[in-house]
Amino acid sequence: MRKKLSRSRVLKKKLNLKDLPDSSKKFIIIQVDALSYTLLKKHKEKYMPFLNKYLKSNHLEAYSSGYPSNTCFTQSGILYGENFNIPSFRFLDKKTKTKISLGRAQSANFIEKEILEKNKLGILKGGTSISNTFSGSADRCIFTSSHLYKTKGGPKKLKDLFLIILLNPASTIRVIFFSLIEFITEILESTKEVFTSIIKKKHFNWPFTYPYFPFARTIVNATLREISTKTALLEINRNVPFIYINYLGYDLISHYRGPERLSCLEVLKHLDFEIKKLVNKAKSKKYDIYILSDHGQIPSLPFLKLYNETLEDFLKKATNLSTKSFTLNDSEKTSSSEFIYKKLKYIYRDLSLPLRALTWGLIEVLKFSFKKQEKKDPSVDWSKKEQLMVFKASSLSQIYFNYTDKRMELDEIEKKHPFLIPRIVNHPGIGFIIIKNKKNFEVISNVGKVIITPTSVKYIGERFLDKYSTDKKLIKQIRNFASLKHSGDIIINGDYDGKRVISFEDYHFGSHNSLGGKQSEAFFISKEKIKLDHILDARALYKIFIRYHKEKLYKSNK
Known part of the structure; x- marks a missing residue:
């Protein structure tokens, strides 16, 4: 007990910490x-x-x-x-042209500052x-x-x-x-x-x-x-x-x-x-x-492994637009690798020789990782007139067009890409999509549609949402989700068969983020x-x- 207390005191002293009342x-x-x-x-x-x-x-x-x-x-x-500004793990702030990936320190800090304003x-x-x-x-x-x-x-x-x-x-x-x-x-x-x-x-x-x-x-x-x-x-x-x-x-x-x-x-x-x-x-x-x-x-299967193409490849063919994808393989991994690399470099000189040997190897791996990734990090090209940006997070994807810094609505998307929505919802890996339509939100699948107004809900065709959830709160949750700040022009939910959901990340055999x-x-x-x-x-x-x-x-x- 004395050793533990002594160690605790030493630690508090080293960390300059005091006991609180x-x-x-x-x-x-x-x-x-x-x-x-x-x-x-x-x-x-x-x-x-x-x-x-x-x-x-x-x-x-x-x-x-x-x-x-x-x-x-x-x-x-x-x-x-408050969580009014978090529509996914990765998304885009169109107004400030900021890529958000909450695995990155800068992004988490950016979003927390928005929350602290409320x-x-x-x-x-x-x-x-x-x-x-x-x-x-x-x-x-x-x-x-x-x-x-x-x-x-x-x-x-x-x-x-x-x-x-x-x-x-x-x-x-x-x-x-x-x-x-x-x-x-x-x-x-x-x-x-x-x-x-x-x-x-x-x-x-x-x-x-x-x-x-x-x-x-x-x-x-x-x-x-x-x-x-x-x-x-x-x-x-x-x-x-x-x-x-x-x-x-x-x-x-x-x-x-x-x-x-x-x-x-x-x-x-x-x-x-x-x-x-x-x-x-x-x-x-x-x-x-x-x-x-x-x-x-829940268990999942990656879109890429099932269909031999990524979601962005499919959307590129469907729209004929330049397509950029943002996932873990991008800047968030660079950010964390670089962070740990710099911190390990700092403490390296104070470590014993055995620990230095172990740490040196990790430092070199991290350095190689973030340097290599920096070259591949995709960026949003706002100078291009037509570009599609795909922010993937497990079984949910937020899709943005760069035509405008505002959220695009159903009629605008259909005018520019008349066959895009049927192509998306008819893909077997896609369960449904959500698009804003004036004051309403439309949840669209290949077998039906749900129109969610501020005060009511209308079902057209099959009640396909029942396979995702039979919870009475579901419509309220979808309305709240679709209203979140920074939500995509098109929101894509992976298909769910009652056991497994489709993941848009290439290595995910377990998923969350969407419904199902x-x-x-x-x-x-x-x-x-x-x-x-x-x-x-x-x-x-x-x-x-x-x-x-x-x-x-x-x-x-x-």
Whole structure:
């Protein structure tokens, strides 16, 4: 115990952190990224034994994360009660001609600034954000996308984070051990998948088709997980009143392999162990504990593997326009690679010789990655009179024409491209599209149409939306989604057959972001029972957490 206390004191001193006065109003939010309510119920007994036991004295609820079903949309709703400007994970701000990819620090910061213009009070004011997209007004941000570049003393901050591991021999050993395990496991799984998929005539990802993936898996499921947990434990020790930590590992591997593959379920085992540590420490410090997910994920098949062409190739033929596509393979990967490269370069000289040897190899790989990618990064060419821009995010795509900086409507699109809409909806990989038509929105498929007005809904032809969801809230969710700022001129939802959805990203065998199945199905665990079956999206959760600030606000206004 003395060693632990001593280590904790040293760490606080090194990081220049002080204990905060204890408060009766404290919470910690622990997020398991992409784990649906259904899969949690199905696998908790075998793969999450601690959580399974914890639920015997706590309440588990399902809630709808809304449309689009992605982390950024959900977290913005929880943190600020606002998500009006997040129509996808990747999209275009036509007015400012800005490409947005929320895997990039600059983009996350840009969107958070827009949100702060509407609501300056995030639920983490006075608290800490760990591994999130947005800060929620937190005083301290660790691996939080919107703060990666703008945080003062950025290079020193990352060096400080590595101290969390290096000052604890057990943590250092765990990181090295799990890094090796994750890397070797990925190589073995990839190799095995080649043989089994060829025999069973199934689609699969070739090993090293995406060479960054084994490294991403290693970083997220070893280094990042350890730093995140240790940081959260440190913040609990300091009595930080509001903490939000997100674990990304399950989501990452599910995209690459599918949500119920063994490698994904094994990640849940490790996360269960991390959750146990946090819950036990938080209980001892009398925190209110909330454990949740941000959306679900379902099996998918990539558009490219099924039809031997990408979505942008298909749209190029359908429109005869120059077409640009924006995905993970573009600038967002460059951004993160360059960021980690610069930070590792900074701490390199302070490392021991063995760690220098390991770090040097990673530095060279990252340098090669972002330098190569910079040359390929597509840009929006506004000088061209006619260009189509395709922003793909898993099973959802936002399509923009560069004719105007305003959102194009149905009659304008039909006038310029009379046969485009029938061509799109008749493609077997496309489920439906959404287009604005004056004050209305039209949801169009190859078998019918739904016209959504501000006050009513009209069905023409088959009720095709029933196969995506029978939830009574669906029409309201579509109306809200189609009204979001920065939405595309044409919004494309991948086809869903009741089991799998079509993904527009070339390597996704697990998807979310669109409609269909459990993509929008998230879970929420709390001590008190909170009914959430009525909510449209995660904005409703903001009210649960902002009440922790109300007493403080009331006192300050006296």
